[in-house]
Amino acid sequence: MAEKEEYHQVSRVTRSKDDAENYYDRISVVYDWLGGIFERKHAEKALKYLEIENGEIVLEIGFGSGHCLQRIALSVGVTGKAYGIDISDRMLQTTRERLEKAGLIDRVELFNRDPPNFLSIMKPSMRFL
Numbered sequence: 001m002a003e004k005e006e007y008h009q010v011s012r013v014t015r016s017k018d019d020a021e022n023y024y025d026r027i028s029v030v031y032d033w034l035g036g037i038f039e040r041k042h043a044e045k046a047l048k049y050l051e052i053e054n055g056e057i058v059l060e061i062g063f064g065s066g067h068c069l070q071r072i073a074l075s076v077g078v079t080g081k082a083y084g085i086d087i088s089d090r091m092l093q094t095t096r097e098r099l100e101k102a103g104l105i106d107r108v109e110l111f112n113r114d115p116p117n118f119l120s121i122m123k124p125s126m127r128f129l
């Protein structure tokens with residue numbers, strides 16, 4: 001239970017969207033490796049907490065190199081849908097290639113910065129990571 005409550009905390013973001021985009025574009029080629037060292041354990045906890053099931057609709061905000069989005073796409077199955085939004089075009093390209101290679105791209109829809117049609121995908125049953 002304590003583990004679940006840990007993820008109810010929210011921290012304020014202090015950098016601008018432009019700074020975030022530039023930063024993540026730059027590190028996109030090494031992000032999988034960096035994420036594996038510093039962030040993967042938190043991502044695994046978040047996935048465990050969500051317990052995503054077949055048929056669910058899930059949105060990951062800031063999908064990075066697509067490690068979690070790939071896991072989400074596997075969990076939602078062919079009847080569900082995994083959406084992702086990320087501010088970095090290079091992360092989006094990396095993730096698209098990853099999901100194509102894994103044969104999961106049909107279950108996924110990717111969005112980049114401030115897409116005009118983004119709100120139309122929102123559903124009351126949607127879950128978020």
Ligand SMILES: C[S@@+](CC[C@H](N)C(=O)[O-])C[C@H]1O[C@@H](n2cnc3c(N)ncnc32)[C@H](O)[C@@H]1O
Nearest residue numbers: 020024035043062063064067085086087088091
């Ligand atoms: C720390 S990485 C997390 C990656 C992924 N969730 C994982 O667990 O491997 C943060 C990601 O959020 C994206 N990001 C940062 N600010 C964003 C924003 N305002 N809107 C969308 N994506 C954003 C970055 O481009 C980056 O890919």
